[in-house]
Amino acid sequence: MLLMQQRILQDGVVREGNILKVDSFLNHQMDPVLYREMGKEFYRLFGGCGVTKLLTVEASGIGIACVAAQYFGCPAIFAKKSRTKNLDGEVYAAQVESYTHGGSYTIRVSKRFLTPADRVLLLDDFLARGSAMLGLMDLVAQSGAALVGCGIAIEKGFQEGGRLLRERGVRVESLAVIQGMDQGHITFREE
Amino acid sequence: MLLMQQRILQDGVVREGNILKVDSFLNHQMDPVLYREMGKEFYRLFGGCGVTKLLTVEASGIGIACVAAQYFGCPAIFAKKSRTKNLDGEVYAAQVESYTHGGSYTIRVSKRFLTPADRVLLLDDFLARGSAMLGLMDLVAQSGAALVGCGIAIEKGFQEGGRLLRERGVRVESLAVIQGMDQGHITFREE
Numbered sequence A, B: 001m002l003l004m005q006q007r008i009l010q011d012g013v014v015r016e017g018n019i020l021k022v023d024s025f026l027n028h029q030m031d032p033v034l035y036r037e038m039g040k041e042f043y044r045l046f047g048g049c050g051v052t053k054l055l056t057v058e059a060s061g062i063g064i065a066c067v068a069a070q071y072f073g074c075p076a077i078f079a080k081k082s083r084t085k086n087l088d089g090e091v092y093a094a095q096v097e098s099y100t101h102g103g104s105y106t107i108r109v110s111k112r113f114l115t116p117a118d119r120v121l122l123l124d125d126f127l128a129r130g131s132a133m134l135g136l137m138d139l140v141a142q143s144g145a146a147l148v149g150c151g152i153a154i155e156k157g158f159q160e161g162g163r164l165l166r167e168r169g170v171r172v173e174s175l176a177v178i179q180g181m182d183q184g185h186i187t188f189r190e191e
Helices: A002-011 A032-046 A061-072 A131-143 A161-167 B002-011 B032-046 B061-072 B131-143 B161-167
Strands: A013-015 A019-021 A053-057 A076-079 A091-097 A104-110 A119-127 A146-156 A172-180 B013-015 B019-021 B053-057 B076-079 B091-097 B104-110 B119-127 B146-156 B172-180
Touching: A002 A032, A002 A146, A002 A172, A032 A061, A032 A119, A032 A146, A032 A172, A032 B061, A053 A061, A053 A131, A061 A076, A061 A119, A061 B032, A061 B061, A076 A104, A076 A131, A091 A131, A104 A131, A119 A131, A119 A161, A131 A146, A131 A161, A146 A161, A161 A172, B002 B032, B002 B146, B002 B172, B032 B061, B032 B119, B032 B146, B032 B172, B053 B061, B053 B131, B061 B076, B061 B119, B076 B104, B076 B131, B091 B131, B104 B131, B119 B131, B119 B161, B131 B146, B131 B161, B146 B161, B161 B172
Parallel strands: A053 A076, A053 A119, A119 A146, A146 A172, B053 B076, B053 B119, B119 B146, B146 B172
Antiparallel strands: A013 A019, A091 A104, B013 B019, B091 B104
8 A cells, every 4th residue: 555655765764673653653553544534445456355353462563454344334343452351251372472562461352252154354563573463363262253364554565464364365465565674764665 | 323223232342340342343353344334434523623633542442543534634642651772763652541451551642743833632542530541741832732522333321431531521522432331231312
């Protein structure tokens, strides 16, 4: 999506360790026009796939999923990262490795919200090593729902997540795929 | 908002300890029609107040703020709950007591996203004791921005948060105010 590439070039900041900061428009402050266009684009890509649930993981994916849900007309669900008093009952759970924070954490979704009748589209802000997506795919598999694919705002094409998912036959659509960020210079993989 | 009251009566579940579970439509699975109507209603209530930023705290408020931002046409920001590698630089920080999880946590917003020129509307899914809202108000005060008010999906009117905020002169608009939940029977405070 040209708008996403333009916004990354305009407002993204490259930091040491292949970190791309997009907190002014995507995952801390969130631009309403960009979010709307992301929602429309995910719907253009996956709108014909009979999606019944959008699934993401807290926190940065929640806004993307909720705005996209306005176009899909189906519920959005976010997997929770911590056991809370408000998430009792039966849950699907999966482990996710965290490279940002170190260690791993558990994600959980109530069994009431994913069933074998569902067709699930996964959404998230970033795809890097793919650990969050693999965790969400695990939840979907446990539920017996069908996985439609993954919609990603920004894929780090130089890390292995996208390849890992596509090798498993998962349809991955990323609105911008970063090929490299050498010396702060961002290049995109062309479609 | 009648739709919110109806949805609480239809799908809300009252648990021990004055806990109201609304995870099937508000804060785990999120209903797109309800979210749209919430966004419209917050805009009807606060659209004339010159709001330049919507501010919430992760995680459940993020979707509400992002969908509302579609109507306000201004950015949404979520305060982060943990220090991460991706939130460096100068931040406003405040302490929030957690009654759900016990203890307290720190919320942070980058100083780049709140300035004295901003007019800020706070949004969240629940208002109970008011600790999250007081923390967000602290961040706004530190930034020198103007506080427009608080938009809340569900206020527990039998807890002190709403009174505390209104006594400080804050405009609080709650889409449903629960008066009581005795023996699982939910009653609303009428406007």
